[in-house]
Amino acid sequence: MFRGATSLSLDAKNRLAVPTKHREALLHECGGNLVLTAHPHRCLLLYPQAAWEPIQEKMMALSSFDKQSSALQRLLVGFAEDLSLDSAGRLLVSPVLRDFAGLSKEVMLVGQGSHFELWNMDAWRAQLAQVMQGEQFAMPAELEGFSL
């Protein structure tokens, strides 16, 4: 299970040095074979390849005539790239994906259990601010009666 947020910077060649605490887990789980793709919320998703496959299956099983479905397919499958950790535990982020998520030098890598999200630092902060805005933060209806 991947947890925790790490502030990182892309190097001059747009490579992301994965924190060592996660490297071992990634190498172990998938031999360093990963999938990086786009998320509707303008961040990137980083999955171990094995974990990604069933998700892609599920997406492509949806009707490609439905506007909503095909839009999601184009995003999630269309942007998906196979990549692997290099000898120094880094991975190269393509211009297309960088552009999509607006990544500049400073980025935030956020563990989300089965996968990671990769954010432009400003976008991350903006999204945070939004949750905490207001006296009382929004609680999804499914969590009725749930407390921390």
Next chain:
Amino acid sequence: MFRGATSLSLDAKNRLAVPTKHREALLHECGGNLVLTAHPHRCLLLYPQAAWEPIQEKMMALSSFDKQSSALQRLLVGFAEDLSLDSAGRLLVSPVLRDFAGLSKEVMLVGQGSHFELWNMDAWRAQLAQVMQGEQFAMPAELEGFSL
């Protein structure tokens, strides 16, 4: 059950020396394995690892396409870090979490039953002041008919 508020200060390396009265309980309950994460109210949550897992489960079961749900996931799971008490009963607070909660040297550790909250001292005072503001503090509807 964790109770009581303790004023503490982070050391030069940003470690928090857990009060001895709580150390034993923490070691006993979870072998010193803890999870520290972010709370929407700009404080940090400190859970025994075992107590945290079911909460994370519940969060990750929500839809990651829904804005509210995913925002909560990003906050609670995205910031969650595994840590453990060192030999001197201290725990290291990462830069990311310190930054999130605006922790400087003076902090307040507040027992909340199953877990603790960790506050920036000023934020803590501000939040206190808010409750006590006014002659009569607001009573949640769920507490109808309840009295201290």
Next chain:
DNA sequence: TAATGAGGTTGCACCACGAAACATTTTTTT
């Protein structure tokens, strides 16, 4: 009341990780 011991706290030194710069190899283009 003084001495001894245990537990707690603080400071110090070492080690590991991340960032950046540098070096080398491979590919593409003219």
Next chain:
DNA sequence: AAAAAAATGTTTCGTGGTGCAACCTCATTA
């Protein structure tokens, strides 16, 4: 084929995390 650009690999430096150890405080006992 040569040169430039892209990709991959290596090294170094600085910061930050970790563990150890000395010191201080408090409690206990004679």
